[in-house]
Amino acid sequence: MSTQRWHGHVIGKGAVLAGCTALVVGLTAAGAQAHPQQQRDPARQTLPADDGWASSGTGTSGGAAADAAHVYTVSTWAEFRAALAADPGAPRIIKVKGTVDAVSEGCDAFEAPGYDFAAYLAAYAPETWGYDTDLSAEPDDSPEGLRRTSAAAQDQAIKANVPSNTTIIGIGRNAQLKGASLQIKAVDNVIVRNLTFESPLDCFPQWDPTDGDTGNWNSEYDAAVVYGSTHVWLDHNTFTDGEFPDSAAPIHFGMVYQQHDGQLDIVRGADLVTASWNVFTDHDKTILIGNSDSESTAVGDRGKLRATFHHNLFKDLVERAPRVRFGQVDVYDNHFVADDDYSYSFGVGKESALVAEHNAFTLPDGISPAKVLKKWSEAPLTAAHNRVNGRTVDLIAVHNAEIPAETLQSGAGWTPTLRTKVDPAKAVPGLVDRGAGAGRLR
Secondary structure, eight states, X not given: OOEEEETTEEEEHHHHHHHHHHHHHHHHHHHHXXXXXXXXXXXXXXXXXXXXXXXXXXXXXXXTTOOGGGEEEEOSHHHHHHHHHSSTTSOEEEEEOSEEETTTTOGGGGOOTTOOHHHHHHHHXXXXXXXXXXXXXXXXXXXXXXXXXXXXXXXHHHEEEOOSSEEEXXXXXXXXXXXXXXXXXXXXXXXXXXXXXXXXOOSSOEEETTSSSSOEEEOOOOSEEEESOEEEEEEXXXXXXXXXXXXXXXXXXXXXXXXXXXXXXXXXXXXXXXXXXXXXXXXXXXXXXXXXXXXXXHHHHXXXXXXXXXXXXXXXXXXXXXXXXXXXXXXXXXXXXXXXXXXXXXXXXXTOEEEEESOEEXXXXXXXXXXXXXXXXXXXXXXXXXXXXXXXXXXXXXXHHHOGGGOOOXXXXXOOXXXXXXXXXXXXXXXXXXXXXXXXXX
């Protein structure tokens, strides 16, 4: 039998092979135990069982089944939209690298010939136009008509339609979609992770003289909208107004020239959505669930609009975190950090069934916990085990004591079961502040 020398010992060749095999197996097992993250490809991860409403039924796997030919890495807006449109019906994974800018050429690129904002302001100034007539009948060659044409060009340019069975994931810590509106519309099974969304800026808001007593500017484009879609998981993203905060918006006709809409809207019969470990920051109208009280809309929304929000950071927002109509919405283990512009967090809307538990709120001096809840319609809710500035607070009781004209009823009428680990509200600020947002996916 041939022999080899191993650390000074003479052993048989077969023993050497067996020993080497054992060593390799041992190192592999040790490595896997020490670094389990290395054994997982985040782009192929699926939503865990029982992780919110999006885990219901068939669950949410996005593009995990994509073959190698349908894994795309993109770094431009044209590449991103091409990857979404390619080979309809195939599962796909789209990896976003760096900043993908939907408006890289600026608002001027969308302007119709002859459009002039100064002329628009001159034509529709309240002292000239008044407040009794809207602009819908203005002809195509009017300032409003040219604004409509310009707005249509932007609409076509910045919206991206996401197909079913798709995962969109940022690479590394700095992946960003800037000025884009992600349309998750009439599809099923979508995952969006590890991306910073800089809210799209509406280049051409419309003045509506009849909106309220003194008119208002109305803007379009959500950073992401879930419209009539099911099984959607949004995880470890950051939603922000970025370099165009509302606080820097000018005033025209006595009103803020509003160029932002929502950060995330869930509307028109959308259902089974989980939003986890995201950051929503520096925004006004943040999340809308159900977009209308009208009976025509309610027919498609009743029994749907079921969504879960957990371990998200809601920071320096004004309102709608979220504002709810119709849906059974579970909001637990989130951290809400307010500034002096704070209006409310939870909007209790028509036929909503909101459960808000184990959340933590950090409010500035002078902001009462009574403002956390805002009543829009008669709809009971459950709000338990929440903490405000380090103390347990009964949010419904304090709201009713300080705002008796908007008395809220307790008891949403359902008990969430699709939850993974529920952390105590006391631990939530530390956990969420360290772990939420793009670039923190583990």
